[in-house]
C-alpha cells in the first residue's frame with residue numbers, strides 16, 4: 080500500500096499548550112485508517128492539521144510535516160490542499176440556506192463550474208457515491224437542513240466528495256447519529272475505501288473494528304500504537320492500548 | 330420517645346404551610362405589580378396613539394385622504410397637504426440606505442469576518458460608539474463639515490458627471506435633500522454595522538469551518554456559509570436603521586433647507602415629516618397645529634410599520650429559524666425534475682479530470698476577489714468611522730479649552746455678548762440634564778423593568794407577542810412625536826406645566842421605558858430554562874426564582890440596557906424641544922422651564938445666540954461625547970464580567 084499521507088514528527092500547539100507530540104505514521108491510500116483514543120487526546124487536532132484548518136485558529140502553531148503524495152502540505156496552497164483533502168465533521172453542518180442540490184454543488188461552484196450539465200453531473204455522482212441519491216432524488220430543491228440527521232451527514236459527505244478529493248477526513252461522523260444511520264454511514268465508508276484514503280476518528284471501538292484496516296491509538300497527544308486494526312485490538316504491543324481497547328479505561 | 334432530630338424535622342415541617350402561604354401572597358403581589366407595569370405601558374401606548382388621532386381628527390375631517398397628496402402648506406390660506414413631507418421622508422431615507430447599507434455591511438463583515446482577530450473587538454466598539462452619538466452632535470457636524478464639503482466638492486462633481494439625467498440639477502447649495510440623505514446614512518450606518526455584526530457572529534463556527542474545509546476563502550466562506558443564515562438578521566438591522574432614519578428630526582432640519590416642495594432634484598431643498606414638525610410646531614396654532622398633528626400621525630404609522638417589520642425579521646433570525654427565507658422558498662418552488670444535465674452513469678470518472686484541472690487555475694482569481702473584498706470592507710469601515718473621528722476632533726479642538734476649565738461646570742451661562750465677553754459655564758444645562766434624566770430613570774427603570782419581567786416570565790401566547798411588538802414599535806418611535814405628545818397632553822390638562830422640567834422628565838421617561846423593558850426581556854430570556862427549573866425543583870417560589878436566580882443571572886445585561894437608555898436620554902433633543910421650554914438659568918422648580926445639554930447645543934447653533942454661546946456649546950458637545958464614551962465603556966465592562974463567568 081502506497082502512503083498517501085506521511086506524518087513526520089508532527090507536533091501542534093494551542094497557544095503555549097502542546098496537544099500533539101512528535102507523531103510519526105503513514106496513512107495508506109485506498110484504505111480506512113481509524114484513530115482512537117480518549118477525548119481530548121488530540122484526534123481532532125490531528126485531522127485539522129491534515130487539511131490545515133488548525134492554522135486558522137489564532138495562536139496555534141505546528142512543527143514537523145505532513146506529506147501528501149510525498150509533497151509537504153505546508154508548501155501547497157491551503158485552498159488547493161483542501162480540495163484534495165476533504166473533511167466531514169462531527170455534527171452534520173449543511174449550509175442552512177442552501178438546497179440539497181446547492182449544498183453539494185457548493186464546492187463545484189467555488190471551483191468555477193458554471194455549466195448546468197457539469198453541475199448536474201457532479202452533484203449526481205457525489206450523491207450516488209454518498210449513497211444518498213435514491214433518497215433525495217425527488218427533493219433536490221428542499222433545504223439541506225430539512226433532511227434527517229443521518230441524511231444530513233451523508234449530504235455533507237457528498238459535499239466533500241463532489242470536488243473529488245483524494246483523502247477524506249471524518250471526525251466522529253456518527254457520534255450524533257442513531258444506530259441505523261450509523262450503519263448506513265459505515266456501509267458507505269466500506270464502499271469509499273476502494274477509491275479514497277479515509278481517516279476516521281471514532282469514539283466507538285466496535286466501529287473502528289468494523290470499518291478500519293489500520294488503527295492508530297492516541298493518548299495525551301502521543302501516538303501510542305499504530306498498526307493493522309486486528310493487531311491493535313487483539314495483539315497490542317502496549318499495555319496502555321490493551322487497557323483502552325478492552326475498556327479498562329477511556 | 331421521639332429523638333430530638335425528629336422533633337426538629339417536625340417543627341420544620343410545621344413551618345412549611347405558613348411559608349408556602351406567605352410565598353403565595355408575595356408571589357401574587359409580585360405578579361400583580363409586574364402586570365400593572367405592563368398594563369401601564371400598554372395604556373400609555375394606546376393613549377399616545379389615541380391622542381395623536383384625536384388631535385389630527387379635525388384636519389382629517391377637513392381634507393380626508395387628499396391630505397396625503399396635497400402639495401402645499403399655505404399657513405395664511407389654511408391649506409395643508411402632506412405630499413412633499415412624505416416624499417421627502419421616503420426620499421431621504423432611501424438615500425440614507427443607499428449610503429448606509431454597503432458601508433454598514435462592509436464594516437460588519439470586516440469586524441466580524443476578515444479583520445485580524447485581535448482587532449475585531451476594537452473595530453466593533455468604535456463603530457458602535459457611532460450609534461451613541463446624539464443626533465444634535467451629528468446635526469452640527471453636518472452643518473460644519475458635511476454641508477461645505479457637499480457644496481464645494483461632491484455636488485459640483487455630481488452635476489458635472491451624472492447631471493440632470495440622474496436627478497442632479499440646479500445649484501450646489503449644500504443644504505438639500507442629498508445632504509440630508511447622507512447625514513441620515515451616516516447616522517444609520519452604526520446601527521446596521523452593529524446589528525449585522527451580531528447576526529454574522531451568531532452563525533456557529535462549524536458552518537464556517539465546513540466551508541473552509543471545502544477550500545473556500547474567507548470571503549467565500551462569508552458568502553456561502555454566513556451571509557445566508559445571517560440574512561434575516563441583516564435585513565432586520567437594515568429595516569431598523571430605516572425606522573431611525575424616517576423619524577430623525579434634528580439632523581435633517583439642520584441640513585435639508587426646510588422648503589415645502591416636491592424636490593425637483595436631489596440638489597434642491599426639501600423637508601421631511603419629522604423635520605417639518607420641528608420647523609413649524611412651536612409657533613403653530615389652530616388648523617396648522619391640527620395639520621401638523623396629522624403629519625405626526627402619518628410619521629407614526631410609517632415608523633411603526635417599519636419597526637414592527639424589522640423586529641419580526643430579527644426575531645426570526647434570533648429564534649434560529651433555518652432553511653431558505655420566504656423569498657427563496659417562493660423562488661425555489663419551481664420544481665427541477667431530476668437532473669437533466671446528467672449524461673454519464675455514476676462512477677464513470679470521465680468527468681472528474683475537468684474538475685481537478687480547474688483547481689490551480691481558479692485559485693489566484695479567487696484570492697484576488699477575496700483581497701478586493703477586504704479592500705472594500707476596509708474602505709467601508711473608514712467611511713463608517715470617519716464622521717466619528719472628524720466630529721470628535723472638532724469637539725476637542727473647539728471645546729477642549731473651554732471644557733478643561735473647572736469653572737465651566739460650576740458657572741451659569743454667560744450673558745450673550747459679542748466682544749470681550751465674560752467667561753461662563755454650562756452648570757445650568759448640566760444640572761437640568763441630570764435632573765431630567767434622574768426623574769426619567771425614576772419612572773422608567775422600575776416600570777420598564779417590571780414590564781420586561783412580566784413579559785418574559787408570565788406573559789404567554791398572543792399577549793406576549795402583541796405586547797412585545799408594541800414595545801418594539803415604541804423603541805423606535807420618532808422622539809419628536811414623544812415631545813409632541815407630552816407637550817400637547819399637558820397643554821390640554823395642565824397648560825401651566827406644558828413647558829416644564831416635569832414635562833421634559835416625563836418625555837424622557839417615555840423614551841427610556843420601552844428601551845428598559847426590551848433590554849430586560851431580552852436579558853431574562855438569556856437565562857437558560859435549566860437554571861429556572863433547578864431553582865423551582867429546590868422549592869423556590871416562582872417570584873423568588875425570578876428575583877434571585879433569574880435577575881441575578883442577567884444582572885449585567887440589565888445594567889447595560891439601563892445604561893444605554895440613560896445614554897439615549899442624556900443626549901436627546903427632539904423629545905425635549907417643545908417640552909422643557911427654554912431658559913438660560915438654572916433649575917428653579919419642577920413646574921418651570923429648564924435647560925438641558927442637548928437642547929442647549931441645538932439652541933446655541935440654531936437659535937439666537939452669540940459666539941460665546943457657540944463656544945460653550947462646543948464644550949458641551951465634548952462633555953456629551955465623553956459621557957457617551959464612558960457609558961459605552963461601562964456597558965461593555967458590565968457585559969464582559971458575565972462573559973467570563975459563563976461556562977464554556
Ligand SMILES: Nc1ncnc2c1ncn2[C@@H]1O[C@H](COP(=O)(O)OP(=O)(O)O)[C@@H](O)[C@H]1O
Nearest residue numbers: 093098116117118119120121122123124125136
Ligand atoms: N480551540 C482550542 N483552543 C485551545 N485548546 C483547544 C482547542 N481545541 C482543542 N483544544 C485542546 O486540545 C486538546 C486536544 O483536543 P482535540 O484534538 O479536540 O481532542 P479529541 O478530538 O481527541 O477529543 C484538548 O485538550 C483540548 O482542550
Ligand SMILES: [Mg+2]
Nearest residue numbers: 122123124250
Ligand atoms: Mg474531537
